[in-house]
Amino acid sequence: MRPVPVEGLPIGCGYIFRCRRSKDRVVAGEKIDKIINWPTFITSLRNRQMAQSYPEANFNRAVALIDSGSESELAEAKSILEQ
Secondary structure, eight states: OEEEEOTTSOTTTEEEEEEGGGTTEEEEEEEOOOOOOOOOHHHHHHHHHHHHSOHHHHHHHHHHHHHHOOHHHHHHHHHHHHO
16 A cells, blocks of 8 residues: 545645555555645755854855845844754
């Protein structure tokens, strides 16, 4: 059997199990009431980059973002410094 996401639910919230031998007939189902808030792709990349860099490099990146002064870059610098 293989898990299949239930249509209309976020990934990780509901699965139904289908049996390959019986032409994908549903044989069991389960719903979990907890929603998993996955990070966005950009957040995931940023977190990976920070984890692979030295703290000094992260600090220097934040300083450079602050010096550039745009609102989105200030928000990114704040995120870097808070982690």
